[in-house]
Amino acid sequence: MSRASRFLVLVLALGLASPAGFFHAFPAAAQQGTPRGVVSAEEMEAATLRRGGVIDGRVSIPDPQATTLIQPEGKSWRNFHNQTLAWVGGVAVLGMLVILVAFYMTRGRIRIEAGPSNRTILRFNALERSNHWMVAGSFIVLALSGLNLTFGRHILLPVIGPETFTAVSLWGKIAHNYLAFPFTLGLVVMLLLWVKDNIPTKLDLEWIRQGGGLIGHGHPPSRRFNAGQKMVFWITILGGGLVAASGYVLIFPFVGTDIAQMQLAHIIHSLLSVLMIAAMMAHIYIGSMGMEGAFDAMSSGEVDLNWAKEHHSLWVEDELAKGQGSMPTSAKVAGAD
Amino acid sequence: MARMKFLCDADRCIECNACVTACKNEHEVPWGINRRRVVTINDGRPGERSISMACMHCTDAPCAAVCPVSCFYTTADAVVLHDKDLCIGCGYCFYACPFGAPQYPRVGNFGGRGKMDKCTYCAGGPQQDNSLVEYTQYGSNRLAEGKLPLCAEMCSTKALLAGDGAMIATIYRERVAKRGYGSGAWGWRTAYREGVGA
Numbered sequence: 445m446s447r448a449s450r451f452l453v454l455v456l457a458l459g460l461a462s463p464a465g466f467f468h469a470f471p472a473a474a475q476q477g478t479p480r481g482v483v484s485a486e487e488m489e490a491a492t493l494r495r496g497g498v499i500d501g502r503v504s505i506p507d508p509q510a511t512t513l514i515q516p517e518g519k520s521w522r523n524f525h526n527q528t529l530a531w532v533g534g535v536a537v538l539g540m541l542v543i544l545v546a547f548y549m550t551r552g553r554i555r556i557e558a559g560p561s562n563r564t565i566l567r568f569n570a571l572e573r574s575n576h577w578m579v580a581g582s583f584i585v586l587a588l589s590g591l592n593l594t595f596g597r598h599i600l601l602p603v604i605g606p607e608t609f610t611a612v613s614l615w616g617k618i619a620h621n622y623l624a625f626p627f628t629l630g631l632v633v634m635l636l637l638w639v640k641d642n643i644p645t646k647l648d649l650e651w652i653r654q655g656g657g658l659i660g661h662g663h664p665p666s667r668r669f670n671a672g673q674k675m676v677f678w679i680t681i682l683g684g685g686l687v688a689a690s691g692y693v694l695i696f697p698f699v700g701t702d703i704a705q706m707q708l709a710h711i712i713h714s715l716l717s718v719l720m721i722a723a724m725m726a727h728i729y730i731g732s733m734g735m736e737g738a739f740d741a742m743s744s745g746e747v748d749l750n751w752a753k754e755h756h757s758l759w760v761e762d763e764l765a766k767g768q769g770s771m772p773t774s775a776k777v778a779g780a781d
Numbered sequence: 782m783a784r785m786k787f788l789c790d791a792d793r794c795i796e797c798n799a800c801v802t803a804c805k806n807e808h809e810v811p812w813g814i815n816r817r818r819v820v821t822i823n824d825g826r827p828g829e830r831s832i833s834m835a836c837m838h839c840t841d842a843p844c845a846a847v848c849p850v851s852c853f854y855t856t857a858d859a860v861v862l863h864d865k866d867l868c869i870g871c872g873y874c875f876y877a878c879p880f881g882a883p884q885y886p887r888v889g890n891f892g893g894r895g896k897m898d899k900c901t902y903c904a905g906g907p908q909q910d911n912s913l914v915e916y917t918q919y920g921s922n923r924l925a926e927g928k929l930p931l932c933a934e935m936c937s938t939k940a941l942l943a944g945d946g947a948m949i950a951t952i953y954r955e956r957v958a959k960r961g962y963g964s965g966a967w968g969w970r971t972a973y974r975e976g977v978g979a
Contacts, residue, residue, distance in 0.1 A: 482827060483791075483822070483823070483830055483964045484964055485966060485968070485969070485970075486970050486976050489968070489970045489971055499822060500820070500822070501820040501822035501824055502820070502821045503820055504796075504798065505801075505818060510818045510820070510881060513880070514879050514880060515881065516971060518843055518876060519879065521847075521876050522843045522877045525847050525873070525877070526846055526847060592849070593871065597848070597851050601850070606864075607866070607867070609850060610850050610867045610869060613869050697894070703881075
């Protein structure tokens with residue numbers, strides 16, 4: 445057989461074989477391909493609702509979001525947003541408010557027991573203070589604009605009317621998006637500045653056992669930060685970090701995420717936020733009207749020596765020891781002039 | 782009043798996308814916004830169906846339930862509409878919507894979203910009926926002119942039905958009875974908490 449005729453036979457064989465082969469390869473498709481009873485909208489919807497996930501397919505428009513036909517998960521997110529979050533947030537924020545008012549009524553303002561000494565010691569330098577206020581300032585605006593998204597329509601909207609409420613919420617949204625950046629930067633700086641003084645030690649157990657001097661009137665010994673302050677620090681760093689991370693997912697919608705991940709990001713973001721807001725309310729209270737002398741630490745940075753001795757005895761000892769060891773270069777021997 | 786609904790007879794839909802085009806043209810919908818789309822499930826496999834999907838104008842609409850600024854309202858015809866002057870573009874309605882109906886123009890920095898846009902059931906918005914401002918914000922208001930949504934009117938195979946829910950359900954049930962099959966009314970269980978009926 446010549447080369448050409450062998451080729452011809454091969455072509456003929458393929459030509460004859462292929463139609464039969466084609467139909468044999470898809471017998472199931474030929475049967476199931478009939479439209480009767482193959483797909484049921486109700487069954488698919490019910491199954492997706494049971495199993496989770498979505499009904500999706502192919503679209504001819506260049507938008508990956510559009511491929512989802514039905515996502516029943518939206519219903520659970522709705523329940524989270526309208527029920528779970530509203531309750532957790534409401535109880536956390538109002539509950540903390542009640543606790544603080546009750547604490548103030550029973551304990552009153554915590555005074556410096558020895559009275560002010562009128563001698564001060566530097567507790568936080570300018571960098572520490574300005575960074576604290578960058579985080580605090582952005583946190584307050586972030587918290588209020590965030591709470592507004594969940595509670596505003598029930599509380600603020602009926603009072604100020606829809607147009608004003610939209611204006612407030614729109615500015616709140618813009619502020620929320622932009623202030624995320626100074627907030628995150630502040631968290632990083634805060635971590636670098638203060639992490640070395642916030643490692644939990646055995647001393648913290650003693651502080652907790654004595655109720656931190658909040659319950660009762662003791663003054664458990666403490667270094668630069670007591671156990672309560674360390675808790676605030678780690679709530680801020682870890683909670684704030686997670687809130688920031690989930691927030692960046694939300695701020696860039698559907699960049700590498702699908703709708704289920706966006707919903708999850710919102711759940712993490714909002715739940716941690718309301719808990720952090722409650723924690724920070726306690727921090728704000730004890731750092732301002734709750735305790736005499738405490739606010740100085742973050743305003744001038746200079747705290748009263750007696751305040752420092754009562755609340756951070758071991759830290760004061762260290763600082764004073766340091767002060768004796770190293771003399772400022774400007775210091776002069778008395779009478780040298 | 783009627784209870785307006787959409788019903789897509791997926792056994793008739795040929796994925797010609799005329800509904801999508803009609804909608805975009807009728808309302809001058811900008812680039813990147815698709816009030817209606819055709820999704821093909823089981824593409825190239827047994828049980829392939831194409832379904833034209835837009836806002837289903839749900840009973841107890843999830844978008845309205847989660848909206849932080851309460852910009853949604855339901856008309857006497859049970860059409861779910863929203864006020865773009867109140868919308869802040871937060872995107873919550875998209876997370877809650879089972880049908881991916883809300884659309885957002887991309888504006889500004891980050892994922893900055895403009896005011897939400899979605900199918901109006903050709904019923905415009907809260908502005909004066911058939912005014913220029915209504916057309917600019919929401920597109921045309923065919924319902925005010927006594928007409929039904931253009932997507933369904935344009936449908937070449939009459940797969941997409943729009944009108945009173947009871948009437949279009951009857952039409953669909955008659956079709957199913959006559960031809961002997963039907964995959965059902967897509968999204969009805971989710972949107973209206975009821976099927977199309979036996």
